[in-house]
Amino acid sequence: MEVMKILTNTADLDNMFYSKNSYRAWIGLSGDSWRWSLSNTSFYKPGETEFRLWAPGQPNDGYSYKVCTWMGYDGLWYDDRCDISCYPVCADVRGSDVTFVFINNRVTWTEAQSYCRDHYTDLPSVRNMAENQKVQAVIPAGCYAWIGLFRDPMKWSDGSTSSFSFWKNGQPDNNENETCVAADFSQSGTWEDWPCDVERAFICYGPGEC
Incomplete structure (x- = not known):
């Protein structure tokens, strides 16, 4: 001051x-820009990190505490607080092959990130619609799950x-x-x-x- x-x-x-x-x-x-938890740039092809599939009205960034992202079973993305509990989806990256694993345990975004990094590669980075559909396919009906998109603080x-x-x-x-x-x-x-x-x-x- x-x-x-x-x-x-x-x-x-x-x-x-x-x-x-x-x-x-x-x-x-x-x-305050959105970026992926997985920072390995060799994983991306030019332009792929720009893919977004926000639900209508999202991200509602007027709420400065909404800096993490979950995907609904409808495949759309929503920004929210990082300290609420959601199911994680983890990405297992092996060369050009990527598989997604739903974890049936509700945790915060930070806990989900740590778990995925410890047991797989990271939270998912969704590069295109095909990958979005693969992530959506592992989320049970009525559930929502953390993905790797978050907003950088100022x-x-x-x-x-x-x-x-x-x-x-x-x-x-x-x-x-x-x-x-x-x-x-x-x-x-x-x-x-x-x-x-x-x-x-x-x-x-x-x-x-x-």
């Missing part, structure tokens, strides 16, 4: 001219982590294209998520600062 007070006191509102009567400037926070550009946040009410609203953060100095420097290609004033560290 001390840093936010310094920024607010030193912000030159007259020169934040990118948006009339709106005094916002970029800070170094960004992220990160600072210098790689540091901090539990401090200063979001404006209703923020972040986490629209999928809003992955950068600006501070609104007309409202005490409170934070908002914005598309990264919007033009804003910006703040840099001065000489000798760290």
Whole structure:
């Protein structure tokens, strides 16, 4: 909070001219993109990691705590809290062959990830509709199961982590294209998520600062 007070006191509102009567400037926070638990890039072919099969209205990212994904027995995907209990589906990757195994034990997403990594390869990375149908086929009717898609938390550009946040009410609203953060100095420097290609004033560290 001390840093936010310094920024607010030193912000030159007259020169934040990118948006009339709106005094916002970029800070170094960004992220919130969806990615797969299995990070082995040799597993993917170009473009395959972009496959998504969200249910209508999903992901409803306005709820910032919904950062994990489960698949329903209908084959559609839903974002949800990571600490609820779902059945895991594990992926067993052997070269170009992938098999999927339903685990009849309800656990959290993190517990599912650990179990799959210990006993198989990882939670499933669904690369195309054919694989989605294979995962769907192992989920019993009426059940839903964790898959490997999760949303990265926000990160600072210098790689540091901090539990401090200063979001404006209703923020972040986490629209999928809003992955950068600006501070609104007309409202005490409170934070908002914005598309990264919007033009804003910006703040840099001065000489000798760290």
